[in-house]
Amino acid sequence: xxxxxxxxxxxxxxxxxxxxxxxxxxxxxxxxxxxxxxxxxxxxxxxxxxxxxxxxxxxxxxxxxxxxxxxxxxxxxxxxxxxxxxxxxxxxxxxxxxxxxxxxxxxxxxxxxxxxxxxxxxxxxxxxxxxxxxxxxxxxxxxxxxxxxxxxxxxxxxxxxxxxxxxxxxxxxxxxxxxxxxxxxxxxxxxxxxxxxxxxxxxxxxxxxxxxxxxxxxxxxxxxxxxxxxxxxxxxxxxxxxxxxxxxxxxxxxxxxxxxxxxxxxxxxxxxxxxxxxxxxxxxxxxxxxxxxxxxxxxxxxxxxxxxxxxxxxxxxxxxxxxxxxxxxxxxxxxxxxxxxxxxxxxxxxxxxxxxxxxxxxxxxxxxxxxxxxxxxxxxxxxxxxxxxxxxxxxxxxxxxxxxxxxxxxxxxxxxxxxxxxxxxxxxxxxxxxxxxxxxxxxxxxxxxxxxxxx
Amino acid sequence: xxxxxxxxxxxxxxxxxxxxxxxxxxxxxxxxxxxxxxxxxxxxxxxxxxxxxxxxxxxxxxxxxxxxxxxxxxxxxxxxxxxxxxxxxxxxxxxxxxxxxxxxxxxxxxxxxxxxxxxxxxxxxxxxxxxxxxxxxxxxxxxxxxxxxxxxxxxxxxxxxxxxxxxxxxxxxxxxxxxxxxxxxxxxxxxxxxxxxxxxxxxxxxxxxxxxxxxxxxxxxxxxxxxxxxxxxxxxxxxxxxxxxxxxxxxxxxxxxxxxxxxxxxxxxxxxxxxxxxxxxxxxxxxxxxxxxxxxxxxxxxxxxxxxxxxxxxxxxxxxxxxxxxxxxxxxxxxxxxxxxxxx
Numbered sequence: 001x002x003x004x005x006x007x008x009x010x011x012x013x014x015x016x017x018x019x020x021x022x023x024x025x026x027x028x029x030x031x032x033x034x035x036x037x038x039x040x041x042x043x044x045x046x047x048x049x050x051x052x053x054x055x056x057x058x059x060x061x062x063x064x065x066x067x068x069x070x071x072x073x074x075x076x077x078x079x080x081x082x083x084x085x086x087x088x089x090x091x092x093x094x095x096x097x098x099x100x101x102x103x104x105x106x107x108x109x110x111x112x113x114x115x116x117x118x119x120x121x122x123x124x125x126x127x128x129x130x131x132x133x134x135x136x137x138x139x140x141x142x143x144x145x146x147x148x149x150x151x152x153x154x155x156x157x158x159x160x161x162x163x164x165x166x167x168x169x170x171x172x173x174x175x176x177x178x179x180x181x182x183x184x185x186x187x188x189x190x191x192x193x194x195x196x197x198x199x200x201x202x203x204x205x206x207x208x209x210x211x212x213x214x215x216x217x218x219x220x221x222x223x224x225x226x227x228x229x230x231x232x233x234x235x236x237x238x239x240x241x242x243x244x245x246x247x248x249x250x251x252x253x254x255x256x257x258x259x260x261x262x263x264x265x266x267x268x269x270x271x272x273x274x275x276x277x278x279x280x281x282x283x284x285x286x287x288x289x290x291x292x293x294x295x296x297x298x299x300x301x302x303x304x305x306x307x308x309x310x311x312x313x314x315x316x317x318x319x320x321x322x323x324x325x326x327x328x329x330x331x332x333x334x335x336x337x338x339x340x341x342x343x344x345x346x347x348x349x350x351x352x353x354x355x356x357x358x359x360x361x362x363x364x365x366x367x368x369x370x371x372x373x374x375x376x377x378x379x380x381x382x383x384x385x386x387x388x389x390x391x392x393x394x395x396x397x398x399x400x401x402x403x404x405x406x407x408x409x410x411x412x413x414x415x416x417x418x419x420x421x422x423x424x425x426x427x428x429x430x431x432x433x434x435x436x437x438x439x440x441x442x443x444x445x446x447x448x449x450x451x452x453x454x455x
Numbered sequence: 456x457x458x459x460x461x462x463x464x465x466x467x468x469x470x471x472x473x474x475x476x477x478x479x480x481x482x483x484x485x486x487x488x489x490x491x492x493x494x495x496x497x498x499x500x501x502x503x504x505x506x507x508x509x510x511x512x513x514x515x516x517x518x519x520x521x522x523x524x525x526x527x528x529x530x531x532x533x534x535x536x537x538x539x540x541x542x543x544x545x546x547x548x549x550x551x552x553x554x555x556x557x558x559x560x561x562x563x564x565x566x567x568x569x570x571x572x573x574x575x576x577x578x579x580x581x582x583x584x585x586x587x588x589x590x591x592x593x594x595x596x597x598x599x600x601x602x603x604x605x606x607x608x609x610x611x612x613x614x615x616x617x618x619x620x621x622x623x624x625x626x627x628x629x630x631x632x633x634x635x636x637x638x639x640x641x642x643x644x645x646x647x648x649x650x651x652x653x654x655x656x657x658x659x660x661x662x663x664x665x666x667x668x669x670x671x672x673x674x675x676x677x678x679x680x681x682x683x684x685x686x687x688x689x690x691x692x693x694x695x696x697x698x699x700x701x702x703x704x705x706x707x708x709x710x711x712x713x714x715x716x717x718x719x720x721x722x723x724x725x726x727x728x729x730x731x732x733x734x735x736x737x738x739x740x741x742x743x744x745x746x747x748x749x750x751x752x753x754x755x756x757x758x759x760x761x762x763x764x765x766x767x768x769x770x771x772x773x774x775x776x777x778x779x780x781x782x783x784x785x786x787x788x789x790x791x792x793x794x795x796x797x798x799x
Contacts, residue, residue: 056561059557059560059561060557060558063556063557064553064554064557066510066553067549067552067554070513070517070549070550071546071550073517073520073521076524077520077531077532077535078539081531081533084524084528084531084535085528085758086528087528088528089758089763092525092526093770095521096767096771096774097774099514099517099518099774100770100773102517103514103781103782104777104778106510106511106513107781107785110507110510110511110785115507115788160606164605164606166606171762172762405535405536406611407539407615416547420551424550427558435561
């Protein structure tokens with residue numbers, strides 16, 4: 001294993017691990033606040049129980065997210081010191097703002113988790129809203145940094161006499177509000193809400209299959225479905241917007257995602273398939289003629305740039321990007337079907353036609369199976385944007401290979417962190433199972449009292 | 456905003472981290488060393504005291520890192536390369552400790568598993584400050600060598616185990632741990648007193664006095680090792696215009712803190728130990744003489760950009776307008792005299 005490969009793997013594993021907790025930190029507070037709000041409005045004990053369960057889940061996920069995020073902030077330098085040496089001043093602005101947002105998020109979360117008895121109900125609810133807002137804001141700032149790596153802006157690049165490039169005349173605000181910022185931040189935020197909504201929907205659907213009368217799980221499913229109905233279709237629109245943006249500004253990434261080797265008009269949308277880089281052909285795929293042209297430029301006859309436009313050594317690993325993109329779109333489509341089915345059944349129920357979705361067995365089974373789809377889509381989407389930018393770390397200016405640390409033996413920390421994260425992942429999974437899933441309507445647990453009290 | 460102002464601002468953040476997150480680490484050691492008839496109650500108080508605030512306290516570290524790479528990117532690159540290994544160790548400590556704390560708080564059955572996580576939390580809490588101290592020691596050891604490359608960027612020329620594996624680094628690591636445990640014991644003594652648990656308060660008072668004595672002895676050890684191993688640092692510790700007054704004041708404050716602890720004036724003692732740790736950081740900062748890596752990288756040569764320095768005040772002011780009142784509220788809710796009893 002080369003050190004570059006080990007460094008890339010360690011970064012990928014750290015990000016893949018952290019992002020699951022980060023999205024939970026963004027969207028779980030919205031769910032827990034919704035549940036508490038419902039409790040304050042209706043007085044349903046099940047809603048309060050749900051708010052506390054979700055708050056416990058948030059506490060666990062946020063803590064692991066905070067420490068794994070710390071690891072990442074250091075790893076930027078530990079693994080990619082040359083990248084940070086040049087990019088630090090350019091991406092420092094969003095990172096500083098993210099720091100403040102994260103500070104506020106942790107403060108509000110502390111108040112929320114341990115303030116059930118100390119704060120008046122409405123103030124307590126407001127701290128939950130604060131967690132949700134700050135969590136989302138901090139994710140937007142972090143995404144701004146990644147958007148800058150994809151479409152760097154806010155500097156003048158000067159090649160020195162020795163061939164070493166320098167980023168001069170830097171303009172930090174321009175760097176932060178780079179061209180890719182809006183589409184990428186929107187896509188990330190909606191991804192977090194969609195993934196968490198679908199995961200919560202699935203977990204409560206699974207629990208309802210075992211205990212169909214649990215008021216808590218019904219309320220959980222209802223609120224998660226509500227969030228999914230709003231966020232999943234919105235994500236479809238945002239995904240379309242992203243595709244159009246990428247087609248224009250990061251054409252190589254789109255070409256890799258679609259395995260489009262040759263520039264062509266009436267470019268087809270490929271479903272499935274495996275690209276062959278040698279023959280420059282996509283094998284075993286179902287192709288819908290003109291659909292990619294339409295998706296990218298709203299015109300079935302538009303020309304879409306293929307991979308042949310750039311030198312072969314500047315191609316990303318086409319197969320990885322292609323498969324990841326297929327997984328993301330496929331998972332997203334399945335999530336859309338679940339959300340629409342749930343919404344449709346709910347609407348029918350309102351009209352007096354049949355039972356609500358939480359009482360329909362044939363909705364609960366696919367909903368439970370869909371639990372991990374959003375998280376899978378997020379991981380796959382992250383692979384598309386990161387691997388799809390390779391070999392660049394700063395698109396067009398710095399190659400990943402030139403950013404890596406001179407430190408030898410990087411395989412050791414890579415393996416150590418992989419094992420550590422695997423272990424922590426298993427423990428978190430077991431804890432969440434215990435805290436969120438266990439049905440206690442029949443015999444309430446002793447620890448349903450506010451956890452701040454006896455922590 | 457000048458580069459020098461940011462240099463001192465980073466110092467302020469280090470102080471904030473030391474007196475808040477540092478005490479959370481110190482609490483872990485007291486968990487490990489919990490003894491006597493109130494052993495379990497000691498552990499509970501530590502957990503209750505830390506739970507609502509440790510994540511907020513932890514973010515001061517992120518703040519330091521972000522300031523470092525936005526304003527002093529050369530220093531961030533140099534430190535990340537030269538101190539890769541100890542930073543990794545700190546990160547493993549931070550991850551295990553934070554996870555273990557939350558796993559214990561939201562524990563799983565059986566209680567044995569909970570106790571195991573408690574031990575992980577305690578051991579990593581005690582080990583991480585030693586590594587943190589060793590990193591700071593390495594920065595001031597004078598052992599890390601830097602040369603300018605063709606593009607004028609400072610590059611590390613010394614090895615990956617230089618500076619942080621010496622007896623001096625170990626002494627600084629232990630000194631850091633002693634200061635953190637001293638802070639923790641003092642805070643906990645006061646917290647127990649507010650809750651009216653006087654015996655528990657006496658337990659922690661005694662621990663605070665012992666840690667003060669240990670910290671004093673370790674301070675001597677650090678000075679001796681600095682004299683033997685890091686002549687430049689030792690010279691600066693004595694020769695900088697503000698160095699000797701800062702050292703003398705630190706010692707005086709430490710003595711006053713011991714007196715207050717013994718006389719049960721815990722509120723004053725708490726303020727004094729905070730001042731003491733702040734003075735230790737200030738004394739170290741003065742001895743660093745404007746360098747980020749002593750003798751190798753001055754903050755003026757660390758890559759600060761005018762554009763970043765010009766915009767930073769707006770970011771800091773804008774963020775602080777929201778952050779300062781929120782932080783004040785958090786500590787008022789959980790650390791004010793009336794609140795402490797209500798959470799228990």
